[in-house]
Amino acid sequence: MTRSLAVIAALAIWTIGNAEARPVSYEGGWTVIEETDRQSTSAWVHYTLTPTFSLGWRSEWDRRQDFVFNGPQATYLVNRWFGENYQANIYVFGGAGVATGVAENDAGSRAAAFVGVLADWETRRWFASYRARLFEAGGVDSSTFHAARFGFAPYEGDTGDLHTWLMVEIDHRPDNPDPVGVTPLVRFFKGSALLELGWSVTDDQPLANFTYRF
Amino acid sequence: MTKTLILAFAFAALAYPAVASPNDHQHHDENHDHLAHDHEEGHRHQDDTLDDAPTDRSAAILTRTAEIDAALAAGGEPIVIDILGVVCDFCAKAMNKTFSKRAEVASTYVDLDTKALSLVLRPEATLGDEMITTLVKKAGYRTAAIRRGEAALRGGDNADDAS
Known part of the structure; x- marks a missing residue:
């Protein structure tokens, strides 16, 4: 399993190009993120120490595997490609903490850790991203997932306008009864706030993500 | 495992960076006033240490907002x-936050x-190109x-070297 994740991560790095809403902000910036998808709900706060490194705290409730994770997460911007009309980034991230079984998961509390890779490419009109994560928490949970997202903005908003994106996320979670999930979503973006609302057509679960940058 | 790898490869292939269409900005917000966007051809002086694409856009001029006009009227550079x-408002936020912390701005x-x-700087204030590049x-x-x-x-035609 670990080997397969290493291969996936290597593939992601090899593609050099594509990922998601910036987990590293400007130096001195705070970001608050809430994410709910068909698998889990999480809250993440991070502070950007340098333009390439952020440190934060993640709390995550895996609703399907019935556990809660709490711990710090570090994210490093490996490279950013700049163009007049595009930006592309590749990040690696990792965290460690404690995972505790809840509800039907009676495994108790175990040390937990995760590593992952995230890449994105975006213009004001097109967006593509890829992320993969390996999570290990002994008897509480051991899982992998990776997801790709593609988006299109029907119009280009200027600074301070409401920006709207139509997106679809395809995720693969090998341990799930429905391993491949498809989630269409709409992203609204205005100023410092980003809201995403979607619905997993695979297993009728909502997607609701919110990001605010201070 | 094999299925996982196939899917990973498919995602990676699909997500491979496409080519951005150059000069792709038709929309224009009207809550500010650009005096012109069609000035002379760009005279780019790029930071050659950067992992950038070359640029050929026209030279942008100062965007006029009420706050900027007030700062200009006060005599700022x-x-x-x-x-x-x-590409997005987070970029704008990052730069506004970073520069507005400076006493000179x-x-x-x-x-x-x-x-x-x-x-627009405060009257009598200065901010060198090197510091601007660092702040960006x-x-x-x-x-x-x-x-x-x-x-x-x-x-x-007096763009300064950004490096």
């Missing part, structure tokens, strides 16, 4: 900085259409060119 990688505005940061890097972006004074207000 206008500066326009062409930025690489500006009276007003800032990032225009996504022109991909330029407009600054701290915000997470890259400087392509810097114009001051008349060139910032009306376009012109």
